[in-house]
Amino acid sequence: MMDIIGLLFEVIFLVVGVYLYLFAIGKIRIANPASRENAERFRQSNASWLRILALGLIAIMTVNVALHIMQLIG
Numbered sequence: 714m715m716d717i718i719g720l721l722f723e724v725i726f727l728v729v730g731v732y733l734y735l736f737a738i739g740k741i742r743i744a745n746p747a748s749r750e751n752a753e754r755f756r757q758s759n760a761s762w763l764r765i766l767a768l769g770l771i772a773i774m775t776v777n778v779a780l781h782i783m784q785l786i787g
């Protein structure tokens with residue numbers, strides 16, 4: 714049971730990494746105009762390091778998920 718919960722958290726962190734990457738490259742749009750303006754300013758000033766950190770998180774969590782699944786199967 715704990716292995717499944719651990720895998721679930723790893724998948725959640727992987728999805729967060731993908732979301733952050735999509736936000737960093739400007740693919741995520743926000744409905745509220747005031748929030749959209751603030752988010753766009755934040756993205757413009759922090760896009761480079763946010764993109765690098767999101768790609769790192771995606772890479773690490775992909776390896777973790779793959780190893781965890783291999784451990785559960787074998």
